[in-house]
Structures are given as structure tokens and as C-alpha cells.
Amino acid sequence: MPELEKIQEKQDENTMHPEYRLWLTSMPSATFPVPVLQNGIKLTNEPPRGLKANLKRTYGDVAEEDYEACSKPREYKKMFFALAYFHAAILERRKYGAIGWNIPYEWMTADLETSKRQLRMYLDEQEMVPYQALNYLVSETNYGGRVTDDKDVVLIKAMLRRCFCPEVMNDAYRLSKLDTYYAPPECSLADTKKYIESLPLDEDPEVFGLHPNANIAYEQRIVRDLTETILMMQPRVAAAGGGKTPDELAQDMARDIAARLPAALDTSRAHPTTFAMTEGGQMGSLGVFVGQEIERFNNLLKVMKHTLDQLDKAIAGTVVMSSSLEAMAGKFLDDRVPA
Amino acid sequence: MRFVSGWLYEGDPPSYWVPAFFFPQGFMTAALQFYSRKTATPIDALQFRANVLNYYAEGAKEHPESGVHIHGLYLQGAQWDMKKMSVEDSAPKEPIVRFPVVWLEPVPVTDNVEAGCYACPFYKTSTRRGELSTTGHSTNFVMYLHVPSERPSDYWVRRGAALLAMTDD
Numbered sequence: 001m002p003e004l005e006k007i008q009e010k011q012d013e014n015t016m017h018p019e020y021r022l023w024l025t026s027m028p029s030a031t032f033p034v035p036v037l038q039n040g041i042k043l044t045n046e047p048p049r050g051l052k053a054n055l056k057r058t059y060g061d062v063a064e065e066d067y068e069a070c071s072k073p074r075e076y077k078k079m080f081f082a083l084a085y086f087h088a089a090i091l092e093r094r095k096y097g098a099i100g101w102n103i104p105y106e107w108m109t110a111d112l113e114t115s116k117r118q119l120r121m122y123l124d125e126q127e128m129v130p131y132q133a134l135n136y137l138v139s140e141t142n143y144g145g146r147v148t149d150d151k152d153v154v155l156i157k158a159m160l161r162r163c164f165c166p167e168v169m170n171d172a173y174r175l176s177k178l179d180t181y182y183a184p185p186e187c188s189l190a191d192t193k194k195y196i197e198s199l200p201l202d203e204d205p206e207v208f209g210l211h212p213n214a215n216i217a218y219e220q221r222i223v224r225d226l227t228e229t230i231l232m233m234q235p236r237v238a239a240a241g242g243g244k245t246p247d248e249l250a251q252d253m254a255r256d257i258a259a260r261l262p263a264a265l266d267t268s269r270a271h272p273t274t275f276a277m278t279e280g281g282q283m284g285s286l287g288v289f290v291g292q293e294i295e296r297f298n299n300l301l302k303v304m305k306h307t308l309d310q311l312d313k314a315i316a317g318t319v320v321m322s323s324s325l326e327a328m329a330g331k332f333l334d335d336r337v338p339a
Numbered sequence: 340m341r342f343v344s345g346w347l348y349e350g351d352p353p354s355y356w357v358p359a360f361f362f363p364q365g366f367m368t369a370a371l372q373f374y375s376r377k378t379a380t381p382i383d384a385l386q387f388r389a390n391v392l393n394y395y396a397e398g399a400k401e402h403p404e405s406g407v408h409i410h411g412l413y414l415q416g417a418q419w420d421m422k423k424m425s426v427e428d429s430a431p432k433e434p435i436v437r438f439p440v441v442w443l444e445p446v447p448v449t450d451n452v453e454a455g456c457y458a459c460p461f462y463k464t465s466t467r468r469g470e471l472s473t474t475g476h477s478t479n480f481v482m483y484l485h486v487p488s489e490r491p492s493d494y495w496v497r498r499g500a501a502l503l504a505m506t507d508d
Contacts, residue, residue: 209497289369
């Protein structure tokens, strides 16, 4: 990389060929020389957004002879469309946040490619379509290998079951509740692409099996990101003239909250049934549990009281302001709950 | 806070407000153990059956004959139909709704509690994801509640339907 930088530095505009252009392609790299980057026109290639764009890309990468080569063309084409749909759907589900996936996974074209090859192999080698084996391979091995949350494993299996099932061979079968999305009847690659072209640009959450309400979650997320950016630009230094400074405001709030903190819970004044002993002389399980919870509550109160007190003193200048205290004061000013 | 102090100073409440707890998993185990000791059954042989009741928190007046009542849950991605007593699709513009009181009834593990039910995951917050802590519990996932549903489980799984102990606001 530094070598490249040197070559680029040595180039002289006056002596080089007028038609000279340098094309570079690179994966994200930390060692990429900045001057080279600064002197060029940058293009980035990002995975397509939206189900339609995703399907289009998948089919754009398919070679005609590959598409027609399977010994069970009807089954292969149907299943391949279902696979492409599955791939696009699980990727697009990520935009809904936690209601889509507990953890947003980075599935890649390689997962799709492997699944595609296996699909082809299984169809070529076996007489029947091995739905069960394919379901397992794709949802638990290929794609599932990335899934670390056990609830997401349940989900990915449910997603694929809708695509890889014997019903998909029926031309009237729909891949979601909507009428628009189905594996097209057996046809040429060009015709399949034409069908994809006819799909709507914006998809309903129903495509992913989600309720239309999921869009609310998605939009809320976007708004939250936006307001957070706006908040970040909020000036922290008070304008001149009148009013309290941000420091004073934070101090007031710290004192106010500290004054409103309830007193620690006192277990000695407990109701007689709460910690009732059983006949064996043991404390009831629920009593033990509430005791533990009370302990946690009292700890929390202690910590809150302590940090609020520290913040008050830090603003006054009697103790050193730490970064965590400063972050807390910042959150107070934004009227948000500190982390 | 008010809930826990009420429990402390005034005795067992008829229904437990789960969001008040730091560690709801512990509560579930304690409730099961309580029953296990009372009836002298091994705790490993017990599980909870989730009976969704036909009233909300205000209606909880009495202790159940066994197990515990819990309330304060929210259902995201679906709603509870009081007439049919089952999980149904959300009404438009209502992504999160209140969930009725649930009676967690201890039953032997040999009982099938899953028939006709959706194993609905129950999380503490809407972030849902959590890390495994040293005790082997997730920091967010509490348990599966088997709630009655007329539709197949896969449908709700794809819907992303889950119970939460608190909403975002």
C-alpha cells in the first residue's frame, strides 16, 4: 500500500499520457493510503436495499446455462426462486430492528451461493425433492451458522419452511399473505427477471411475515436516529445574557432528583407474612427472592445517591469531573435518562 | 419500588408486577420452588402452565390456589382477544398492547402445555437481545410462555410476536 502511495506521488501531470486513468477496486481497508483516496473519485458498492432490488441482483448473477442445466428444471427453478426470496426477506427483515431479528446478522451472497449449489446437487442426485434435508442445510447450516440467538434460530427455520415446502411447486402458492409474491411458473431466465421487474418497489411488512404495524417500529427507529443527530448538534455552551448556564441546570436537577429519592427499604419492618418461615424452619422461596430484590434496590439507591452527590460536587468544583459524570450531566440537559 | 415496598411492608400481593423485578427469572424459580416444597414434589418435575386470565391487573384480588398471578406484561406484534381467549393479529396502529393477568400454574413436566399454543418469548425490554450471564440466564430473555393461539406457531414466529416487561415510553 505505501508503495502505491509513492508511485502515485511521483506521477507528473505534465508528462503523463492524457488518456491515463487509474482504476482501483478495494475492500474496506485500514491501510489504504489517504492521499490516494483524496485524489480520486470514489464510488462505493453497497448491497441493494429492498426485496426487489435484492432479487434483481441475485438473478443478475445467474448464468443462463446454469439456470437451465439442472436435471429437474421445474423443481430447480421454483426452489431457486424460493431461496432467493428467502435470502432477500431475511436480509430486509433487519430494518425492523428487534421485531425483525434479535441480532442483525450479516448474511452474504456466499450463503446464497452455497445454498444454491447444494440445492442443485441434491436435486440432481436424488429422485425426490429432499425438502427436509434442504431445510436443515439452508436454515441451520448455511444461514444458521451465523445465527447466535436461539430465538432467531426458531425464526429462521420458520421463515424457510414457508419457502422450501412441497406447496411451492403449486403455481397458485403464495410466499406470503400477499398475492403479489410467488415463485413464477417454470419459464426462462429472462421471463423470471421480467416478473421480478413487475414487483412493487416498496414492500409491505407482510412480505416478511410481519404485521403492517411493524412499519411503525421501523419509522420510529428512523425518527429516533434523526433526533439523536439533532441533539448531538445542540450547543453545550450557554448563550450570553440571562437564564441559567447548563452547569447550573444540571446541578439543580441533580439536587432535585437526589431529594426525591425514596429511603432505602427497611427489612426489619416487614409484614409478618412476607418472610414467613415454613414448618421446616426455612424461609419461603418467595421471601428469599424478595429479600434479594430489596437488596438490589437498596444498592441502586445507594449508587444513585452517590453519583448525584458527586455530580453536584463536581460542578461546584470540589471533586474532579470524570467522563462518566460529564456524560450524566449531558443527559440531564437533554432531558434523557442517563445510561 | 412502590411495588416491592408494598410487598415488604404489607405482605404478599395477590398478583406480582413482574417489571418491578431486577431478576424475573429468579422470581419464576422461587415461585416454582415454593410450590415444590409445599407439595413435596421435586422441582425438576414441575413446569409452569401459563393460564391467561380474562381480566387485567386491576381485577386481581386473590391468590391463585397454586402458583402465582403475574401482571404488567405487554404484547408486541400481536394482541390478546378477550372474547376468543387467544392471540390474534394486532389492530392497525397498535403495535404494543397490554396483556392480561397470567396465572402461572405449576404442573408436572409430563403435562403437555404446548398443544394449541404459541411458545411466546418473554423479554425484559424491547431490545430483546441479551447476553448470557454467569448464572446461565439471559440478561433479557426471561422464559417462554405458552399462550393459546388458533394459528400455527410459525405464523407468530414470523410476526416477531413477543411479551415484554416494559415498553419504550
